[in-house]
Amino acid sequence: FLGINDPGFLLSRHRPLAISNCPTTSSDDLPLQPLAAGRWLRFLGKLLPVLRWPPQACPFLLLIEIRQSAPAMGIECLVLGAGQEIGKSCVIVTINGMRIMFDCGMHLGHSDEERYPDFSLIDGSLDCVVITHFHLDHIGALPYFTEVVGYNGPIYMTYPTKALAPLMLEDFLRISVGRGVEEKFTAEDISACMKKVTPIDLKQNIQVGKDLQIRAYYAGHVLGAAMVYAKVGDASMVYTGDYNMTPDRHLGAAQIDPLELDLVITESTYATTVRDSKYASERKFLKAVHDCVVAGGKVLIPTFALGRAQELFILLEDYWERMNLKVPIYFSSGLTKQANIYYKTLMSWTNKKIKDTIALQNAFNLKHVVSFDRSQINAPGPCVLFASPGMLSGGLSLEVFKQWAPSEVNLVMLPG
Numbered sequence: 001f002l003g004i005n006d007p008g009f010l011l012s013r014h015r016p017l018a019i020s021n022c023p024t025t026s027s028d029d030l031p032l033q034p035l036a037a038g039r040w041l042r043f044l045g046k047l048l049p050v051l052r053w054p055p056q057a058c059p060f061l062l063l064i065e066i067r068q069s070a071p072a073m074g075i076e077c078l079v080l081g082a083g084q085e086i087g088k089s090c091v092i093v094t095i096n097g098m099r100i101m102f103d104c105g106m107h108l109g110h111s112d113e114e115r116y117p118d119f120s121l122i123d124g125s126l127d128c129v130v131i132t133h134f135h136l137d138h139i140g141a142l143p144y145f146t147e148v149v150g151y152n153g154p155i156y157m158t159y160p161t162k163a164l165a166p167l168m169l170e171d172f173l174r175i176s177v178g179r180g181v182e183e184k185f186t187a188e189d190i191s192a193c194m195k196k197v198t199p200i201d202l203k204q205n206i207q208v209g210k211d212l213q214i215r216a217y218y219a220g221h222v223l224g225a226a227m228v229y230a231k232v233g234d235a236s237m238v239y240t241g242d243y244n245m246t247p248d249r250h251l252g253a254a255q256i257d258p259l260e261l262d263l264v265i266t267e268s269t270y271a272t273t274v275r276d277s278k279y280a281s282e283r284k285f286l287k288a289v290h291d292c293v294v295a296g297g298k299v300l301i302p303t304f305a306l307g308r309a310q311e312l313f314i315l316l317e318d319y320w321e322r323m324n325l326k327v328p329i330y331f332s333s334g335l336t337k338q339a340n341i342y343y344k345t346l347m348s349w350t351n352k353k354i355k356d357t358i359a360l361q362n363a364f365n366l367k368h369v370v371s372f373d374r375s376q377i378n379a380p381g382p383c384v385l386f387a388s389p390g391m392l393s394g395g396l397s398l399e400v401f402k403q404w405a406p407s408e409v410n411l412v413m414l415p416g
Contacts, residue, residue: 075235075263080117081105086269087137090117091239092126093263095232098212101129102228102239102265106140108391111181116141119149128208131157132241133225134165134306136172143169146196147189154208158216159199160224160346164306166194167338171388179394202226217256220244222307223342223349227256237263246278249314250343250350285312286319288411293327293382297409302397304390308415310343313369316384320368330372332387332396377403390415 074096081088087107093100106115129151131139139161145151157165169190176183185193200206206214211233216226220243227240238261243254276284292299303309309331316329343350372385377400387397392414404410 075237077263077265078121080119080121081107082137088115088117088141089138089241090141091265092122093230093237093239093265095230095235095237096211098127098209098232099124100212100214100230101126103132103138103241104129104140104142104145105135105137108136108140108393116144116184119145126151126153127212128154128156128214130214130228130230130239131155131161131165132219132228132239133222134161134168135222135242135304136168138241139165140169140172143185143189143193146193148184152196155193155197156200156206156214156216157197158224158226159201160342160349161226162194162197162199163342163346164224166190167342168304168306175389175393175395218252218254218349220247220251220254223251223310223346227254229256229259235262237261237265240264240266242267242269248278248311249318250311252350252352282315285413285415286315288413289316289384290319290323290325292409292411293325293384295409296382297407297411298382298404299384299411299413300397300400300404301384301386301413301415302388302390302392302401303386303415304388308390309386312386312415313366317366317368325368327382327384329369329384330376330386331369332372332385 074094076094078092078094079090080092081090081103082105083091085107087105087109089103089105091102093102104117108115129142129145131142133139139157142155142165146155170187173183173185173187173190198206200216202216202218204215208214213231215229217229217238219225219227219241221241225241225243227238227243229238230236236259238256238259240254243266244251245253247253275281289299301312303312313329313331319325320327320329372387374396376383385400387395387400389395389397392398392401401412405412
C-alpha cells in the first residue's frame with residue numbers, strides 16, 4: 001500500500017511491489033500477510049493513527065511492503081516526481097521486464113535542477129513514454145527528455161493532448177524568456193519532440209513490442225486527459241494522472257471499464273481535503289464577480305490559457321446572458337484564442353450536453369468574451385479580465401495586478 005501525492009495512491013492487489021527513490025516505512029514484525037479488503041481497512045485504521053496520518057500537509061509517502069510466499073511477478077516503481085509534492089509527475093513502472101514512463105512533468109515552483117525529474121536515476125532503457133494530459137506538471141520536461149537527454153523511443157498521448165501541448169510549452173517558454181529565465185529546451189526542441197509523438201484514441205489497444213499493451217480511458221479534468229491501462233503477460237495496472245469524477249460545464253466525468261489490476265497509481269491532490277460542491281463554488285464565484293462589476297470595479301482572473309479558462313468562459317458567458325450584463329469580459333492571450341479554435345474542433349471529447357447542442361450552438365462561440373489589448377489596462381469602467389500566467393508569477397497577469405490592486409473596488413480571483 002502506498003500513499004503518494006499527484007499521483008498519490010498505489011495499491012498492490014496480490015503481487016510483491018518494489019519502490020525506488022522514495023523514503024519507505026516497513027517492518028518485519030508487522031502482520032504483512034495477504035488480507036481481505038475489510039481486514040486491510042481495519043488494520044490500516046489502527047496503523048495510520050500511530051503514523052500520525054493524515055499529515056498536516058498532503059504530500060506524503062507511506063510504503064508497506066507486502067511479502068508473500070508466491071514467486072515475484074516483477075512489478076517495480078521508480079518515482080522521479082510528485083511522490084511527496086505536487087509537481088513534475090513522472091513515474092517509471094517495470095512490469096515483467098517492460099519499462100514504462102508515465103508522464104514527464106516539470107515543477108513550476110523551482111527554477112533550479114529541482115524543476116526537472118532526475119533522469120540520471122533511470123537504469124537502462126525505456127520501452128515507451130505515456131503522457132496523460134497537457135498540463136506542464138505532466139508534460140513540461142518531455143522536450144528536455146527527448147531532445148537533450150536523448151530519449152528516442154515511442155511516446156503516446158491522446159490527439160487533443162498532442163494538439164494542445166505545444167501551445168502550453170511554447171507559452172511557458174515565452175513567459176520564461178520575459179522573466180529572464182533560461183530553460184533547458186528551445187522552441188525547436190518542442191517541435192522536434194512533438195514529431196516523435198504517436199496520438200491515440202480512447203480505448204484503442206496499442207501494442208508496444210511483443211508483450212506490452214496500453215489503452216487510454218477518459219479522465220475528464222481537461223480536454224484530452226486520459227487514464228492509462230498497461231498490461232504485460234498476466235500483470236496489469238492503471239495510472240490515472242489527474243482525473244475528475246464530477247462532470248463540469250464542458251467535460252464529462254472519468255470513465256473506465258471494470259478491471260482486475262495488480263497495481264493502481266492514482267492522484268490524491270485533495271485526498272485529505274473536504275471541498276465545497278462544484279455548484280456552491282460556482283455560486284460564490286459568480287456572486288463575487290457580479291458584486292464587483294456592479295460596483296464599478298475590475299475583476300482580474302489569473303489563469304492558465306488552457307483548461308480552467310475555457311470552463312470559466314462558459315460559466316460567465318451563461319451568467320452574462322441570463323443576467324443581461326453588458327460589462328466586457330476580456331481574455332489576454334493569443335494562446336487562449338488559438339486554444340478556443342482547437343476546443344471548437346475537438347467537441348467529441350466534451351460532455352454530452354455540449355455535444356447534444358452543437359447543432360444549435362457551439363459552446364465555444366463566445367458572444368461576451370473578447371480579446372484584450374494592453375492599452376485597455378487603465379481604461380475607465382468595470383470589466384473582467386482573464387490573464388496568464390495563472391499564479392501571478394509574471395507576464396500580463398502580474399502587470400495588471402500591480403495596476404489594479406491599489407483600488408479597493410477591484411477584485412482578484414484565483415481559480416486554481
